[in-house]
Amino acid sequence: MSAEMETELEQSVPGMRNDRERVDRAMEGLPEAALDAAIRRGLEQGLKRARRGRRNRLSLLISVSALCMILLLTAFVRVSPAFAAVVRDIPGLSGFVKLIEGDKSLLAALDNEFIQPVNVSVEKNGYKLTVDGIIADEGRLVILYSVEGPGVTDQSEIDNYRLLDENGMEVMGGISSSHFPIGDSENAGTILHDYIDAVMVENEKLPQRIRFSVKLEGEWLEAEFPVDHDRFKGKREVFHLDKPFEIAGQRFTIKDAVITPLQVKLTVVSDPANVKRSNSFINMALVDEKGRRYTSKGGFGELDAEMTFHFQSSYFEQPKELTLVAEGLYLSERYKTFVINTETGETIAAPDQRIALDSIEQTADGIDLRIGMSNLDKTDAMLGYTFFEHKGTFKDAGGKTYPILDRSGVQIEWSASGATPAYYYYRIPKAEYKQPLTFDVKQYPGYVLEPVSIKIK
Amino acid sequence: MDRDECAAAAIRGDEEALLKRIDMDKQQLYGIAYSYMRNETDTLEAIQETVCRVWTKRHTLREPKFFTTWMIQILIRVCMDERKKKIREKPVEAYVQRFEGETHPDDAAVRLDLAAQVQALPANYRMVIALKYYRDMTITEIAELLQKPDGTIRTWLNKALRILRSDMAVIKEGIQDERGNGDGVGAERSGYAE
Numbered sequence: 001m002s003a004e005m006e007t008e009l010e011q012s013v014p015g016m017r018n019d020r021e022r023v024d025r026a027m028e029g030l031p032e033a034a035l036d037a038a039i040r041r042g043l044e045q046g047l048k049r050a051r052r053g054r055r056n057r058l059s060l061l062i063s064v065s066a067l068c069m070i071l072l073l074t075a076f077v078r079v080s081p082a083f084a085a086v087v088r089d090i091p092g093l094s095g096f097v098k099l100i101e102g103d104k105s106l107l108a109a110l111d112n113e114f115i116q117p118v119n120v121s122v123e124k125n126g127y128k129l130t131v132d133g134i135i136a137d138e139g140r141l142v143i144l145y146s147v148e149g150p151g152v153t154d155q156s157e158i159d160n161y162r163l164l165d166e167n168g169m170e171v172m173g174g175i176s177s178s179h180f181p182i183g184d185s186e187n188a189g190t191i192l193h194d195y196i197d198a199v200m201v202e203n204e205k206l207p208q209r210i211r212f213s214v215k216l217e218g219e220w221l222e223a224e225f226p227v228d229h230d231r232f233k234g235k236r237e238v239f240h241l242d243k244p245f246e247i248a249g250q251r252f253t254i255k256d257a258v259i260t261p262l263q264v265k266l267t268v269v270s271d272p273a274n275v276k277r278s279n280s281f282i283n284m285a286l287v288d289e290k291g292r293r294y295t296s297k298g299g300f301g302e303l304d305a306e307m308t309f310h311f312q313s314s315y316f317e318q319p320k321e322l323t324l325v326a327e328g329l330y331l332s333e334r335y336k337t338f339v340i341n342t343e344t345g346e347t348i349a350a351p352d353q354r355i356a357l358d359s360i361e362q363t364a365d366g367i368d369l370r371i372g373m374s375n376l377d378k379t380d381a382m383l384g385y386t387f388f389e390h391k392g393t394f395k396d397a398g399g400k401t402y403p404i405l406d407r408s409g410v411q412i413e414w415s416a417s418g419a420t421p422a423y424y425y426y427r428i429p430k431a432e433y434k435q436p437l438t439f440d441v442k443q444y445p446g447y448v449l450e451p452v453s454i455k456i457k
Numbered sequence: 458m459d460r461d462e463c464a465a466a467a468i469r470g471d472e473e474a475l476l477k478r479i480d481m482d483k484q485q486l487y488g489i490a491y492s493y494m495r496n497e498t499d500t501l502e503a504i505q506e507t508v509c510r511v512w513t514k515r516h517t518l519r520e521p522k523f524f525t526t527w528m529i530q531i532l533i534r535v536c537m538d539e540r541k542k543k544i545r546e547k548p549v550e551a552y553v554q555r556f557e558g559e560t561h562p563d564d565a566a567v568r569l570d571l572a573a574q575v576q577a578l579p580a581n582y583r584m585v586i587a588l589k590y591y592r593d594m595t596i597t598e599i600a601e602l603l604q605k606p607d608g609t610i611r612t613w614l615n616k617a618l619r620i621l622r623s624d625m626a627v628i629k630e631g632i633q634d635e636r637g638n639g640d641g642v643g644a645e646r647s648g649y650a651e
Contacts, residue, residue, distance in 0.1 A: 013621045015571040016590055023591050027491055031501075035487055038501040039479055042508025043472060049513050272516045273468070334517060399538070 104294065105262045105313040106142060109135050112316045114232075114261055120225045126150050129214055129221035137232040139200045140262040141171075145223075147192045147216055156192050160215040163198055165207035173200040199263070202300055202308055235315070236260045239457060247281070247329040248448035250274045254324065255306075257456050264294060264311040266324065266456070270304055277334050278303045279443045280383050281326035286311050286456065288319030322457040328449040330383055336441040338387075342367060342428075348436050351444045355387075358423060366405050366427045373445060374421035380445040387424050389442050398434035405429060464521035475515070479508060482525050486532055492591035493536045493584060495572055507532040529602055537580040574621055582617035585610055 109115065114135060121130040127149030135142040147156070163171040175198045200206055206227060213222040237259040244253045251271035258265045264286060270278055280303055286294040294312040301307035314322060336351035347356040358372035371387065373380075388394075393401050405427040428437075458466065458474065460481060466474035479486075486507065490500040510531050518527050575586055584603065588594045596614070600607045 013571070013618055019571045019575075020591055023492055023495070027488060030484065030487060031497060034497070034501055035483055035504065036480075038505040039476065039483065039508050042505040043476065043512055045505065046509040046512025047472075049509060275517070275519050 103312065105315075106135055108313065108316040109261055112261075114316075116228050116231060118225045120223045122221050122223045124221055125219055127152070127216060127219050127221055129216075129223050131212060131223045131225055134210075134225070134227065135262065136206060136227055137235065137260045137262040138206060138229075139260060139265065141198045141200075141206055141210070141227065142262070143196045143198075143210070143212055145194060145196070145212070145214070147194070147214065147221075148190060149217070149219075151217060152192055153190060156216065158192075158194060158214050158216055159218070161196060162211075162213040163196065164211040164213075166209040166211075168211070171198055171200075171207065171210070172204045173198045175199075199300075199310060232261060237315075241456065243454055245452055245454050247326070247450050247452050248276075248331060250276060250278050250329060250331065252278075254454060254456070257322075259313065259315050261313055261315045263313050264315075264322075265299075265308050266311065267306065267308045268303065269306045272305075274304070275334075276331040277443065279330035279332060279385065281309075282328040282330060282379060282382075282447055282449065284309065284324070284326040286314065286322050287325055288314060288317065288323075289321040290319065292317065292319070294322075319457070321455070324452075324454045324456050326452050328379075328447055328451070330443075330445075330447045332441075332444050332446050336444070338371075338439045338441050339436050340369075340439075341435045342369070342433065342437060343435055346436075351441050352446065355444060358421075362430070363427075366429050369426045369428065371424045371426065372421045373424070376422060376445055379447055379449075381422065383445075385424075385443040385445060387441060387444060388426060388439050392440065392442075394428070394437055394439040396431075396433040396435070396437050400434070402429055402431060402433075404439075460524070461521045464518075464524035467524070468515045468518055468521060470515070472512075475512065478524060479511070479528070482528060485525070486529070489529060489588065489592055490532060490536055492587040495576065503532065503535050506535045510535065526601065530604065533584060533602055537584055571621070578617055578620060582613050582620070585613045586617050586621075589614060 115133050116136065117133045118131045119133075121128055123129075127147065130146045130148075132144045132146060134144065147158075161175075163175060165171055175196060196212070206229070208229065209224060209226050211222055211224045213220050215221075239257040239259075241254045241256055244251065246252070251274060253269045253271075255267040255269055257267075266286075280298075281296075284296045288294075292314075294314050296309050296311045299307055299309035333351065337349060338347075338351065338355070339349040340347050340357045342357075342360055345357060345360055350356060352373075354375050355371065355373050358370045361368040361370070373385075388404055391406055392404050394404060395401050458477070460478065463474050463478040463481075467478050483504075486504055487500060490503045490507075491497070494500045494503060507528065511528055514531070518524065575583055578586065581603070585599060588599045588602070589596075594602075596607050596610050600610045603610065
């Protein structure tokens with residue numbers, strides 16, 4: 001449109017000039033005192049809001065970070081062909097060795113007889129659950145168990161499991177099971193060996209007693225056993241570091257490192273002034289003077305604030321030196337939104353063109369959204385992203401806020417190679433929405449390759 | 458401390474520096490918010506919320522020299538959100554009521570109608586009108602503050618003006634009707650025609 005037409009349009013709106021003068025007059029008497037008071041109140045409100053924000057983050061930490069850990073775990077698990085033949089020969093353990101051979105810490109622990117035999121069995125309706133042994137230190141508990149019963153083979157799947165402490169409270173930690181069917185079903189054995197790996201949340205003590213239940217073929221079986229804390233008491237090395245470093249223009253500080261028999265914990269704090277959101281480090285590991293690598297399975301917290309990474313343990317190897325290495329940083333822009341129309345299935349805005357609403361399904365509990373991330377490269381695909389804040393909210397076009405419903409954590413489906421798209425599942429309530437819907441995005445794929453190497457020990 | 462030093466200290470978390478830095482821009486903040494809100498209470502409320510967000514989001518500002526632009530961007534978002542909130546809380550009639558309460562006898566009718574019409578515009582149109590015609594900003598300046606291309610701002614502005622023009626035409630007819638019927642309200646609005 002030309003300038004003349006604009007002027008013409010302006011002139012065609014009667015009263016604009018008059019109204020403008022009215023506004024100018026009204027503003028001549030600037031209410032200075034009231035304005036200063038409003039500015040001060042704003043700052044006070046900001047101080048309060050910042051404090052509240054921190055508290056919220058702490059309470060969310062457990063669920064979000066547990067998720068983060070499990071994702072990395074599965075992505076990083078490789079069943080390596082090399083494992084200690086010696087360990088295979090320890091009576092009663094052979095069934096487990098293949099399961100844990102991908103985990104250096106556990107193999108080293110077995111090698112050093114850092115295992116607590118338990119041998120507790122319970123039987124119910126012909127099914128038998130045996131806890132054979134546990135491997136535990138102050139922050140991690142691995143339960144080696146087996147199940148027998150009608151129809152059970154080593155190819156069976158455990159439906160569900162539960163870990164409670166002596167008071168019947170759920171154990172606070174990232175709990176995972178990595179059951180890989182290890183043989184073909186024709187020659188299937190009649191005993192199912194599996195293990196549960198619980199990594200305790202920061203500052204959460206390992207319980208004295210554990211009540212462990214598994215659900216199999218519709219049956220819950222519960223075994224209770226003690227954890228001998230004397231076995232790992234004092235077995236820790238602590239390094240206070242406060243070492244700053246920088247990747248891709250983002251600043252971080254390594255606070256400390258704690259080495260225990262089953263893991264190395266390394267706490268990294270992000271500079272609050274970092275422009276982008278840091279999501280994780282790429283291929284992070286600890287390397288010792290002999291070139292042995294201790295990889296990370298993820299950790300607790302949010303790297304964008306403070307995160308404690310967990311590595312395979314070097315405890316039994318006793319290396320003279322340890323260096324933290326990473327190939328780069330996963331990072332995303334802040335304040336991005338994902339805008340979709342759930343009636344037409346259209347994606348209106350996304351932080352990255354590889355991300356789009358894939359499908360919508362109406363269920364009894366709400367509307368299930370499947371969001372696809374396609375064309376991810378291998379590095380992108382290695383990490384699970386907190387695309388929307390866990391238990392977060394979104395807004396419809398009328399400005400009304402709705403919750404993102406909890407589906408016992410967030411479900412993600414992806415291939416580590418990135419060959420197929422990753423799918424993120426979210427559930428929203430059924431409501432009369434004014435389209436489109438706007439979601440705040442937290443993390444999404446993106447990274448910078450920039451190697452770092454920082455001496456820890 | 459000069460403007461940028463003050464802003465840098467504010468970003469680092471110095472509360473006094475933040476107050477000092479905001480003080481340098483407070484007139485401009487008030488002007489923009491008032492042009493959009495059109496009453497003191499809502500204007501002060503918007504500024505309060507803006508300062509709150511400035512504090513909580515201060516880490517996200519990279520360059521201290523962009524403090525003013527950044528803060529005004531936040532203010533604009535607050536103002537535009539504010540309207541959404543109000544619409545949920547009150548029916549549209551409430552606006553007219555409130556403006557009637559403040560009317561002056563001279564050109565009250567014109568002001569009432571135009572201000573009410575501007576208020577009824579979608580938030581983005583209303584903001585563009587406020588910045589362009591009540592704050593004398595250029596298209597480029599507005600584009601920077603709303604973080605949109607110039608072309609988009611131009612389109613919004615033209616659409617806004619068209620809506621205002623057609624609405625005014627409708628209102629004009631309505632008033633003439635009322636006048637014809639000897640309606641008291643119509644008589645009060647006799648100063649309407651320019």
